Amino acid sequence: MVDSDNTIAGAVAIVTGGGTGIGRAVCLALAARGASAVVVSYSRSTQEAEAVVAELLAAGCRARAVRADVRDESAVAQLVASTISDFGGIDILVNNAGATRMIAFGDLDAITDDDWDLVLGVNIRGAFTVTRAAAAALRRSEGSVVNVASIAGYRATGSSIPYGVSKAGTIQLTRGLAVALAPEVRVNSVSPGSVTSRWMGDLIGEDVAAERREKESALIPLGSVATPEDVAEAIIALIDARFVTGQDIIVDGGKHLLY
Template sequence: MHEGVAIVTGGGTGIGRATVLRFAEAGAQVVFSYSRSEREAEDTVAESERRGLRVRAVRADVRDAHAVDAMVHAAVREHGRIDWLVNNAAVSPPVPGGSASDLEAIPDDVWDTVLAVNVRGAFHAARATAPYLRASRGAIVNIGSIAGLTGEGSSLPYAVSKAALHGLTKSLARALAPEVRVSCVVPGFVMTRWWAGREDVAERVRKRSLLGEPTTPEDVAQLVYNLATQRAVTSQFVVIDGGQTA
């Protein structure tokens, strides 16, 4: 059991939701943010209550530094400390045409949104929690993507944003050492709601992986928890993709 306080951004769905529940099951008190997924956030809280766990949802768009600061300060007022931050909030808006080779089809507003959420949002959360993580000698775990390694993903801006998040991981690990450990979980194909309507593509990806089975949000959440609570690991990237990039 690891009693403490965890903040998870984008905790209402998918990997974020599984991570919220994993930390709570281990004895942590969890505060998680959501932006648009209010119903899903309420469902996550309801599920935690059914299990007798301690979870609270806060609406906070990670693009807004003031909203992130307010969420962190509220968590500290309530719980007195922060031990872990999981930067999970991310977006991948559709690009007109859908082809990564069509550079003219990628509008500036898609770049602005993806980088603001996936990269600057993670920095906002790290900056807001850093004083408390230093005090607790805690950890940050960023949720990257194999798209940031391969350059191939749901869109070109998404892949670039995840590569930038990987770079942010390295930089934060140096900036916050030795008190705070910072590492990154790098998922491949994970069976989440994002694949709804794309089941044929998901099946092709699954067949190409060595293990032949989809990675679940719970698989990723377990790895996030392990990295967050491992005292001797920082500035590391752990791929979890079933052998998709082997």
């Protein structure tokens, strides 16, 4: 049950991709704001998800880690059902699970059907599948959904063309869901720019990622790339914003204003 004066105190939340990076930061931010329970959904990062659960429990927040590929409707249905069974409902959903492939923009022949299926399947269809499965519970609680998109949804930048297309689609999915689930449920999204996280280091190597972050920081009005906690702060703000729906917030330190 959510406190009428605090949209997060007492809330039950599901965070997909909750074991690392932005997802982990969101889980901990929700606990810090008094969430009653946080379900850390993950697909591969088992140890990391369990570590986040331990942090949440230490903070006094009930928590579980649930393995669920967001493309798998039966796994998603079980994720939602177990959350309701264990914790009584769902108040907050953060669709953070994401996938990409590193493919140079000029190398069109390198983009395969499998690349499209993976990236669109996780980033768009996955977010839709989880939201649809949780919709009835979110309507009952008059809850909130936040999708994690990307600045790549606005500009021809990022890891690959499929990734940018998927994030543009996430922004439009947010708008469509905001209309479909109104007036009970608010649906918004955030579009981070560069973020300091393990994800990019895993893709291109930490040394290369660190060099890229240093160069990019010089182009950002606020002087640095975002941390996962910076993005989590924006997500929390959207959860708190009772009369905002269908909106995307760019979290890039102002870089999009100049480049």
